[in-house]
Amino acid sequence: MEILPVLIIPFAIMLPPVLITALVLRYRRARAEMRYRFLLQLAEAGAALPATLPGEPAPQDNDRRRALVLLAGGVGLALMLVALPIEFPRGHPVAQLWGLGILPVMLGLGYLCNWHLSHRGSAHG
Numbered sequence: 001m002e003i004l005p006v007l008i009i010p011f012a013i014m015l016p017p018v019l020i021t022a023l024v025l026r027y028r029r030a031r032a033e034m035r036y037r038f039l040l041q042l043a044e045a046g047a048a049l050p051a052t053l054p055g056e057p058a059p060q061d062n063d064r065r066r067a068l069v070l071l072a073g074g075v076g077l078a079l080m081l082v083a084l085p086i087e088f089p090r091g092h093p094v095a096q097l098w099g100l101g102i103l104p105v106m107l108g109l110g111y112l113c114n115w116h117l118s119h120r121g122s123a124h125g
Helices: 003-045 063-083 094-124
Strands: none
Touching: 063 094
């Protein structure tokens, strides 16, 4: 009966984020369907369609936000792995895996450079 907690605990931990994601995606889909149904009714009525779709979010420059999230997540992952006192069965500590945090840090730096270069280019151009 020791296998039961091994299966239930990860399932219980992963279920809420999956449910929240499913609910958010369902809400967005329903909202988009309502928007397109409205546009279809406008087109059927012969009204001129607007140049921008109503309710469509304007494209934003999210590179800075993505950069900060990835930088913080990468540094947090690396620090968490260094702080964990767990060892693998062969005696290797989990702290040796701190390098896994470098990937999100480097992606964050790339996004930050992209944001800086595009922001600088739009200010001068």
